[in-house]
Amino acid sequence: MTTEIIQALEKIVGTAHVLTSKDDTHEYGQDWSKLFTPDALAIVRPGTIDEVQLIVKYANEHKIALVPSGGRTGLSGGACATNGELVLSLDRLNKISKVNKVDQTVVCEAGVITEQLQNTAEDNGLYYPVDFASTGSSQIGGNIATNAGGIKVIRWGMTRDWILGLKVVTANGDLLNLNQGLIKNATGYDLRHLFIGSEGTLGIIVEATIKLTRPPKDLTVMVLGLSELSDVYPVMETFQQQLNLTAFEFFSDKALNKVLSHHDLPKPFDSPAEYYVLIEFENESEQTSETAFSAFEQVLENGHVVDGVISQSETQAQQLWALRERISESISHEIPYKNDISVTPSNVASFLESINTIVKEKYPEFEIIWFGHIGDGNLHLNILKPACLELDEFVAKCKSVNPNIFETIQQLGGSISAEHGVGLVKRDYLEYSRSHEEVLLMKQIKQVFDPNNIMNPGKLIAL
Amino acid sequence: MTTEIIQALEKIVGTAHVLTSKDDTHEYGQDWSKLFTPDALAIVRPGTIDEVQLIVKYANEHKIALVPSGGRTGLSGGACATNGELVLSLDRLNKISKVNKVDQTVVCEAGVITEQLQNTAEDNGLYYPVDFASTGSSQIGGNIATNAGGIKVIRWGMTRDWILGLKVVTANGDLLNLNQGLIKNATGYDLRHLFIGSEGTLGIIVEATIKLTRPPKDLTVMVLGLSELSDVYPVMETFQQQLNLTAFEFFSDKALNKVLSHHDLPKPFDSPAEYYVLIEFENESEQTSETAFSAFEQVLENGHVVDGVISQSETQAQQLWALRERISESISHEIPYKNDISVTPSNVASFLESINTIVKEKYPEFEIIWFGHIGDGNLHLNILKPACLELDEFVAKCKSVNPNIFETIQQLGGSISAEHGVGLVKRDYLEYSRSHEEVLLMKQIKQVFDPNNIMNPGKLIAL
Known part of the structure; x- marks a missing residue:
């Protein structure tokens, strides 16, 4: 069966663009969270949107699970292939259009690196303000799939606020061309916003029309x-x-x-x-x-x-x-267990106090690294793995403290994932931030877009 | 049957808040478009969110069609009751909270008048920038349901950009509390954005947490x-x-x-x-x-x-x-047939030229009033009804020209409804701006949220 799949994929993209070596499946099977053991079937690297559609159609017909893959800089396991999935890498879809100076927009394929977009804007006297540590590796498609935030959110908002148009391949291979770069468009449900932050579970983002702005001074x-x-x-x-x-x-x-x-x-x-x-x-x-x-x-x-x-x-x-x-980056070799949590700014004071109390009580033996985008209510609480502890044991210990942290957040009306997304890491905790009714609606929406559950299955919501 | 329904509603909200007189059903049955003959079963005016939930549960059990009703300043027939529907008026849900100065937010019930929100912001040294001609009558719930735009969009965006939290009653009477005023929240599908602009077809917006900003100078x-x-x-x-x-x-x-x-x-x-x-x-x-x-x-x-x-x-x-x-307002007595259309700003030049050609050729006998928010690509083309012409005949003539205008817009990748919404007026033209696949997905989403089709049925999408 695997051989057949590989051959079918090679027919679509050419033999050079289907990777099956252990190194490749290892590399493409994981993200920056490093908490999961990669187990990818293969990696397919389409060079055009047409090829993406053909791959998805084939996968849907044969019920092959797909993991859309960008820069794999995620921290929630959303882009990990841990269950024999086929990794669909957007690396080669990396074309960026001329900047439209009147509209102040640029069209990027999903595989464009964030930094490349920032540089293109700058070369044209404009500015793409969404910025974070991994801009040198993260890709636009992944940023959109996770609604990436970062360090400039209090002034310029999240990735969502900069997406004027979105092309998405849905599970049956259809290509949707959503909102077409328009500022004003009141023609029904804005599916664009449904895909932003959906972590690859509803479709594969292949292209975006991105708004730019005037650069800040000094x-x-x-x-x-x-x-x-x-x-x-x-x-x-x-x-x-x-x-x-x-x-x-x-x-x-x-x-x-x-x-x-x-x-x-x-x-x-x-x-x-x-x-x-x-x-x-x-x-x-x-x-x-x-x-x-x-x-x-x-x-x-x-x-x-x-x-x-x-x-x-x-x-x-x-x-x-x-x-x-x-x-x-400086703590990544210590395999931090990351809590990416948020509340409204006016709740920051009691939030910091409560979290500090829990941490002192529950993690006396671990090294804790605090940082965050506190101006928008977002705190990153990192628990470092002691070298002597096995990964499984460390994760189990961290997980045992999660309910304490998440209950506090729930009481403050906050989010258990401010900007990293849910992926695998937060999936089983989703109902601390979303009601049972909301999660049920999310499952039904997933069913509408992806009836065969081939789009990043097991991530975000447990079906 | 009608008597039974009225009695059940009176039990929920009290007899004073169920209106059945001809004047009331006439007034509450129509919006500012004045193109449709009102035919409402009755008007129910709940005073609390709990009452909204009880009404919706009752309507869902008995498959009674509901039309959510705000200021009825809409121009697309989205809030018209033309088919014996029960009008659920949000008039009495008009509480506005203290401004939270740290978060720069305010919590409004759906029936708060836009101007009241603007004044509350101003009283607190802040600014609510979404502004349009009907701010003295339009209600926040309706603004959100249609993602209202207006005259300041090029600088401050649409209503969507100011909604940090949304409470919605879905067709089964559940209350969703979406996003809770958070700036950063990456916990799955952002259902808030699905409700914004859904024209009352997915649920009833009952409350919103609204972001404010610093007021502009001079x-x-x-x-x-x-x-x-x-x-x-x-x-x-x-x-x-x-x-x-x-x-x-x-x-x-x-x-x-x-x-x-x-x-x-x-x-x-x-x-x-x-x-x-x-x-x-x-x-x-x-x-x-x-x-x-x-x-x-x-x-x-x-x-x-x-x-x-x-x-x-x-x-x-x-x-x-x-x-x-x-x-x-000055042309409203001449019953204008409104084309609320948009393209990207860089397409404005060819857009104006093409539309002008069509208008000159197809409407030589009618008076045409042009205006619009041209900085964001949005043009309002108003065709005035000659006094001598019957409404039906006038509308039929305008409709016969619609395909010419809409085909031009489609070719330019524009929108057949920039900010008024689809409602009844644009429903049958939806596929000029949304693909067949998108419309199918919209129908399936509607089915998820409203399986009995009681939420503003017949508006936005034909099921």
Whole structure:
């Protein structure tokens, strides 16, 4: 049977584009979560949308499970093939159109790397503002499938907010051309938004029309040191009320030390601090600088902040950002169990306090790395695997604490997955953030789009 | 049977809140389109979400068709009861919460009037930017059900972009609490976005958490006169490239004269002009004013503009806006057949030209009123009913021209309903903007949410 499948796929894409080696199935079978054992049937790499349609039609007829595969930078196992699935890689669908300067849009195939989109925008005097640590590897299709967020959400929103058109191949091989780049279109259910964030379970995103915007001027970065977790919220409030922030990030001293031990970067300042916030804003005028300084003085006087630094150049701004952005990468070899959780900004204070209590009580023996996009209510709580502990044992221990964390989030009306998606990691916890009725509706919608359950089966919802 | 239904409803909401008089069924049975003969069974006016759930459960059990009813300012017949339906009015669900200043959000029940929301935001130093002619009557629930757009879309987007949470009663009476006001929430299909723009066919929107923003400073308005339709596009390009516009509106001299004959407003300037554009921007600094003046000089020198005026005060800005905003109201007694159509901004030039050709050829005997939100590609083409012509005959004639207009739009990848929705008016034309496959998927989704087809049946999609 496997041989037949391989031959059929080779007929569609050519022999060079069906991969079956152990190295390949291992590589393409997993994402950055590293929590699952890859077990892919093969990898097929179509070069055109037509080929995607042919592959999907074939898979649907033969009930072959498909895993759509982008940059595999996901952290929830959504792009893992752990059950003999066929991996459909979008790598070769990587064409990017000329920028339409009147519409301020660009058309990207699913396999375009995020950074390539950012650079294309910049080359045309424009800006694609969705930004996160993995932009050098993540692909547009995957960003859309998970509605990627990142570090600029408080100012520019999520991936969803930048998608004006979407081409999707559904489970029967049909190609949908949704919204066609229109700003205004009130012609019924907006299926585009159903596919955004659906994690490959409803169809395969093959192309998107993406909105761009004017680039920000003189982005200026401050890093402030805090002694207590309870200082984060008043600092956030002070700065948000006075400035139009483009980012408000948070990280712990432990997180900073992980970065400093892996990268040759200067410490932000000498004073010891338990926690840090990184604040970014557009330095539009002298008045903006003055406002920022006065806000800094205010939090310093109130005792919420122990020290701080403000970037004097673009290079320094980038170095300060690196302290925050390289955390994930610096801890990745320690196989962190990631809690990517959120509440509304006004609930951040009680959220941090509650989570801290749980962590202290339940994880006394583990190293905990805190960071997050706290300006939009999103916290990343990373529990590091001790070298001595087996992966299974470590995951089991983390899982045993999940209900405590998730119940707290449920009580605060928050999300158990702010931006990483559900994938395999959060699937069995979905009802902490979505009601039983919602999950039932999601299952029925899945059934409408994918009656044979070939589209990333087992991810997001258990059928 | 009717008596039984009335009694059951009276048990739920009290006798005072079930209306059955001819005046009431007439009033509540129609919207502003005035193209359909109202025929409502009765009107039920629940005062709480619980009551909405009980009514819907009862209707679902007895297979009674429901028409959710807000301000009935719609222009597509989406809120008309023309077939003995029970009208479920959200009028009494009109509570608005305190503004949450940290989150910059407010919780509105569905029956809150748009203007009330705008005023509440203003009282709190904030801004709700979705604005259109009917804000004094339209309700938030209806705005969401149709994803209302209006005059500020190029800067602030559609209603969709401001909805952080949504409570919806589905056909079986379940209450869904979607997204709970969160900025980041990656936990599966975003059903919130499926309900936005679904025109009451999937469930009844009962409450929303709405995002607010900082108010704009010194909104300044220019009105420019143009001799030719072909001048609209170069003027738009010139201003959009140099300024961050908050509005770019278009109207014809005929439209202006309708307003001036109904309202005591000054003409923008004395020079005769066939067409006008209204441009609005935030006058952030002296430099902005200079840029605006130099753009004006440029289009004047190039011969695209014959004259212009710039507002010198807020009152004058409002008077200039009135010239554009009062068009709909000034022509409403002439029962306009409305084409609410859009393309991408870069297609506006060929779009205007093609539509003009069709109109000249197909409607030589009718009075045509052009206006629209041309900055986002949205044109309102109004054909006025001659007094001598019967409504049926007039509508039949307009319908006979629809295919010509819609085929042109289809070729340009545009939308046959930019912001009014599909309702009854556009239902049979849906496939000009949505593929057959998309419409099939929409029908199946409708089936998932509303298996007995009691939710606004016959609107949006023909089952």
